[in-house]
Amino acid sequence: MTSMFAQELDTPGPLASAPLSWRTTTRPEPGPGQLVIEVASCGVCRSNLHMVQGDWVAGGVPAISPIIPGHEVTGRVAALGAGVSDFAVGDPVGVQPVWWTCEECEFCTSGREQLCHRRIITGEHVNGGYAEFMLANAAHTYPVPAELDLIDAAPLFCPGITAYGAVEKAGIVPGQRVAVFGLGGVGHMAVQFARLAGGDVVAVGRNAEHLRVARELGASDAVDSTDPAQLAALEDSADVVLTFADADVVTAQALAALKWGGTLVAGVPLNVTGFHFNKAQTIKASILGNREQMRTVLALAASGKITTVVERFGMADAAHALDLLAAGRLSSRAVLHN
Amino acid sequence: MTSMFAQELDTPGPLASAPLSWRTTTRPEPGPGQLVIEVASCGVCRSNLHMVQGDWVAGGVPAISPIIPGHEVTGRVAALGAGVSDFAVGDPVGVQPVWWTCEECEFCTSGREQLCHRRIITGEHVNGGYAEFMLANAAHTYPVPAELDLIDAAPLFCPGITAYGAVEKAGIVPGQRVAVFGLGGVGHMAVQFARLAGGDVVAVGRNAEHLRVARELGASDAVDSTDPAQLAALEDSADVVLTFADADVVTAQALAALKWGGTLVAGVPLNVTGFHFNKAQTIKASILGNREQMRTVLALAASGKITTVVERFGMADAAHALDLLAAGRLSSRAVLHN
Amino acid sequence: MTSMFAQELDTPGPLASAPLSWRTTTRPEPGPGQLVIEVASCGVCRSNLHMVQGDWVAGGVPAISPIIPGHEVTGRVAALGAGVSDFAVGDPVGVQPVWWTCEECEFCTSGREQLCHRRIITGEHVNGGYAEFMLANAAHTYPVPAELDLIDAAPLFCPGITAYGAVEKAGIVPGQRVAVFGLGGVGHMAVQFARLAGGDVVAVGRNAEHLRVARELGASDAVDSTDPAQLAALEDSADVVLTFADADVVTAQALAALKWGGTLVAGVPLNVTGFHFNKAQTIKASILGNREQMRTVLALAASGKITTVVERFGMADAAHALDLLAAGRLSSRAVLHN
Amino acid sequence: MTSMFAQELDTPGPLASAPLSWRTTTRPEPGPGQLVIEVASCGVCRSNLHMVQGDWVAGGVPAISPIIPGHEVTGRVAALGAGVSDFAVGDPVGVQPVWWTCEECEFCTSGREQLCHRRIITGEHVNGGYAEFMLANAAHTYPVPAELDLIDAAPLFCPGITAYGAVEKAGIVPGQRVAVFGLGGVGHMAVQFARLAGGDVVAVGRNAEHLRVARELGASDAVDSTDPAQLAALEDSADVVLTFADADVVTAQALAALKWGGTLVAGVPLNVTGFHFNKAQTIKASILGNREQMRTVLALAASGKITTVVERFGMADAAHALDLLAAGRLSSRAVLHN
C-alpha cells in the first residue's frame, strides 16, 4: 500500500487551532468504475472554510474523520479501476463537488443530478483534493481540454459551474441589465458568463480591487456599494440580479436593484424581508450544474471566452490560504497546487 | 347631473369607527374611450379591508378622498363614451383591479400590463364598485359570458385572475403534486386551476370548513395545518406550492412542503428565512394577470370548469361583510350586490 | 438452459408471407445489472408492423436475426442478475422501447436519454416482449403500481409515454384549445393527457368509433375529418395541435387548424409545405420520454386519471393482431398476453 | 396642401417594366395620435421586391394603388397630430413594418402584437418610407438614440428586429453552437445577435463576400455551402440553426446541420421533407418582434454591441437598388436616403 501527503482534518475547529494537518496517509486505490487522480491543483472554497471551522457539524459535514477537504480538483489520471475505458493514465482531468449520484432518482433521471438526495460530495462525505492523490468516479470525472492550464482550471469545477448554472437559470436575453453582487471567486465567473449571455453587466461591491477585476472581466459598470448615492441609482434597474454574497445587507441591496418582473438568482442562502407580490419578481436558488453543463464550462474556457483569476499556494500551505480567505484578504480564487 | 348611492370612504380608520358611508353621490359620466357600468355585484377583497382601515395610507392609498372602494366588479353597460364601439348599452361586463395602463411602457408592450408603473387601480386610485354605477375604460372592460350569473361572477375579476396568474406562473405539469396554502377566496380558485392544470392538489389550512370546500373543488387531499404530524408528513413533498396566506408561519410551512428543485408561487407578501441554494428552489411573486389571461378565466368559468363560491350581501351592507372578513368568519368570498 | 416460446422474426416480409414464427427458443439469463421478466403482456405497436414488414431494413432494423419484436411490455420479475437490488422476484414491472442508454452523453446527462445516439431499442436491436420471457436492464425497468392490471398497463409503456411526452412539450395552459389528430393507441392517450393538462380538447379523425372513444376519454368536441365543413370550421382555432397520423393530408389539416403563434407537436414523421414565418408557429417533434416522465405516467394511471383502451389477443396470435392493425380494423390498442 | 416626392407603385410588374415612379404626390397630414416623419432613410427589403414585382397580389398586397413602398424607416418628426405628447418636432425616430395594431386582441394583449390579425403593414397596406415624408402612429414610432446615424440605423427596423426576434425565440445558452444560413441583411444581424447571446456562431453560405462579412461580425467559423465536404462536416453539429434563405435546398442543409433535440428558427417560408420525430427537434417560425424588443434592438445598437452594414442609394434611385437586390449583387443592406 502506497502512501501520499495530504491535508487531513481530524476535528473541525477555529483556524487558530490549526485544524488541518499536512501529513502522510494512505494513497487511495481505485475500485470498479473508479480512478485515482494525481492532483495538480485544488481550489480553496468558502465551503471548505465552513467545514474546517466546524460550521456544518450539525449538518453531518464532515461525514468522516479524518477527512481531506477540497472539491474543485484537477490533475492527471494515475490509476484506473475495473471497467473504466473512457480514460487513460496521464489524461488531464477534473472533479467537481458532485462525487457520486444515484443515477436513478427523479433528479438523476431528469438532468438535475446535483439535487440527488443520495449525492456524495467531494471533500465533505469522502476525501477531496487537498492531497497528492484523490479517488474519483469515472462517471463524475471530466477530461480537461488541452488548451487549459491544470492549475488555472481548478476553479472551473466549482465557481465556474456555479456561475454558469446561475446564469443559465437567469435566462438572460441579450440587452438585459444584469447586476452581480458578491465579487469573489464565483462572482468573477458570473460577470463573465452574464456578459457572454448578452447581458449589460454592472458589478456591485465594496472592494475596489474586486470591482476593478470585474471591469476587466467584462462588467460595463461598477457600483461601490458603500456609496449610498450609487446604490440608490441602482434601484429598480436590473432585469436580472445574481448574488453570491452571504449577508442580509447585500441581499436587501440586491433585491432593491431588481426591476419589477425581474429574476434574482442566488448561489448563497438568503433571508428575504417584505418580498412583495406586487412586483411579480422571481427568486431562484441555484447550486452547481449537471455534467452536460460542466462540459460546456470547460469548452468555453478552452475557447478563451471565460477565464479564471487565481492566486497560487503550495498544497502544504492550505492553512495560509484559508486564513487569507477568512480575513477577506484574497482578491481572487486561491488554488493549492502540488 | 344624475346621482347614485355608493359606499364612500372619507378617512380610513378602524372598522369600529364606521369609516364607510352609504350615501348619495354624483353618478359618473363617460369620457372618450370610457363607459359607465350599472353595478350588479362587487367582491369584497382583503385589500379593500386594508385600504379602509388605513393600512396603506403611507403608500398613497386611497389616492383620493372620498373614494368608493371595490375592484372585482360586474354589471351592465349603462352609458358609452365617445369612440367606444365594442360594447352596447345593456351588455354584461366586468372590471378587474387594473383600471388603466399606459399602453406604451416595457410592461404594457410585453403582455405584463399589471406591472405598469403608471397603472391606475380600481377603487384605490379612482372610484370602484361599492356603488350603483362605476366608470370604466373600454380597454379594461371585459364581456361577461352569457352562461355566468353576474353576482357569482364578480370574484373571477380578482381571486379568479390572481389564482390563474399564479397557476400559469407555476408551470404545473400533469401529475405534479401541488400544495395550496391559504384557502380563502383566492385559494379556493387556485385549488381548481391547479387541478385543472393536471396537478394532484393538497389543500392546507386550519379551518375545517375551508378544507371541506377545497375537497369539493377538487383537492385530492386536505391537511389540517394545526396538526404537527400532518404537516411533518407534507415536508419535501410538493413539486409546486401556491400560497395566499399573509403570515410568516404559513410561509415557513409552505416552504417546508416544497420539494428540492420545486417552485413556490405567492400572491401575498413574504418574509423568507434561510432559503437555501442547496435545494435549488424557486419563489415567484404573482399579481393578477393580463387581459388575455382574464378572458381565459371568464371562458373557463363559462364552460363550467371552474366556479366561484360566494356569500351574498346587499351593497348597503358592506360594513357587515368587512366585519366578517376581518373576524375570519367568512367561509368563502363575500360579494355585495345591488 | 431453459427454453421458452416466442414470436421470432427471421426475415422481414409481407404479412401474407407469415414472417413471424411462434416457436421454442432459448430463455434469456440475466447478466450483471439485468433481470428476466416473465412477460404478462406486450402491446402491438405500428413500429412492430414496420419492422416485421421490412420497412426499416435500410435503417438497420431489425439489428439481429432472428429477433423477437415488442417494446411495450409488462410482466413479473423472474430472475435477477448480479447487483440488482431494487427488484425482487415476482415484482410487477414494465419496460418501454428504451432498453439501454449510455448514461454519459449530452442527452443522457441532461434528462433526454431517449435521444442517446447509442441507445438500444427493445425489440429492434435486442429481443423484445412477444415472448414468454424477456431480458431487461434494471436501470430501464419500472415497477408497475399495484392498482394496475398488467395486461391493461402494457400500452402505458409506449403510447402512454409518447402521449405524455408530446403533451409536456406542448406546454398546454389551462383553457387552451387542443386539437388531436390521429386517434389510434397514442391519440387516445393524448386526448386524456391534454384534457388532464387543462386543455379543451377537440378530437379529429375519420373513424366514427375512434371519435366516440375520444369523447368518452375527455374530448369536448369531435370533428369528422371527412366533412369539409367541419374541417373548415376548425381552421386557425387551436392553440395546440397534437398529431399522431403519418399521412401528409392529415399533417396539412393539422397545420391548418393551428392558430397563429401556436404549437404543433408530432409523434410521427412530417412533410410540411409552405410553413409560413408570418404565423410564428412552432413545430416540435417528440419521441417517448425520460424515466422520470415514465414514472409519472404510471402514477397517473394508478390514480385513475388516465386509462388505456385495449383489445386482447393471445401471444400466439400476434400475426392476427398485426393483420388487423395493418387493415385499420382495430379501434384501440392490441395487446398480446400470455 | 403641401406636396412631396415619392416612389409610387401604380401596378406591380417586372422590374424591367419600371413599376416605380419617382414623382410628386400629396404630403400626408397627421390625424389624432399620428405624426409625420421627414424621412432620412428607408431600407430596401426583399419583401419590397416581392410587392413591386406582383408576387403578393393574390394575398392582397399592395392594398392600395398607388402605394409608396418601404417599411424600415428613419427620419425626424415633422408634424404632430392631436394628442401626441411623447414626441417633439425634430426628434429622430423610426418605424418598422408594424404600422398599426388593434391593441385589444389576444396577440396585442399578450406581447405578440406582430401577429394581430388586423395589423396594418407599413408600405403594404398604407404608404411607406420610399418618400420624403411618411405618416406614422405615435404608438408604433420609436425614438432613435442619439448615438446612431439615421441612415445606418434604418435596417434595425426590419432586419434588426427580425434577427433579434429569431435569436430570442431560439433561447441560445452560452456555449451552444449556432449555425446561421442566409447571410443577407437579416443573416448579418443574426450572426451578431447569436454571438451576443453567447453562441459559437458558424456562418453558412455560398457567397465568399457574405462569409467574410459574417466573420467580421463575429462568426467563429464560415462554411462554404457549395463545398459538399464542408457541408457534410456540419451535419448534426448545431444546437441552434437560424435560417433566412428562402430556398428548399438551404432548408434541407439547415435541418441536416441541426443536432437531435435542437431548435431551428426560420424567418422565411419553409418546405420540410421527412422531419422525423425520432430526433425530437423543434422548428419555430419567427416574424419581427414586439415594441419592447424593438427598443432593445435600438439600445444594443446605441451601445455599439451590434451594427448594421449598408450600401447607400439616393431615394430617387430605388429602382437601381431593387435591380441589384434581385440580381443578388448586393453584399449588404441597401438603404435609400434623402
Ligand SMILES: [Zn+2]
Ligand atoms: Zn467550491
Ligand SMILES: [Zn+2]
Ligand atoms: Zn439520484
Ligand SMILES: [Zn+2]
Ligand atoms: Zn381583490
Ligand SMILES: [Zn+2]
Ligand atoms: Zn405601462
Ligand SMILES: [Zn+2]
Ligand atoms: Zn348584513
Ligand SMILES: [Zn+2]
Ligand atoms: Zn410502441
Ligand SMILES: [Zn+2]
Ligand atoms: Zn447516451
Ligand SMILES: [Zn+2]
Ligand atoms: Zn423589411
Ligand SMILES: [Zn+2]
Ligand atoms: Zn390586435
Ligand SMILES: [Zn+2]
Ligand atoms: Zn444608382
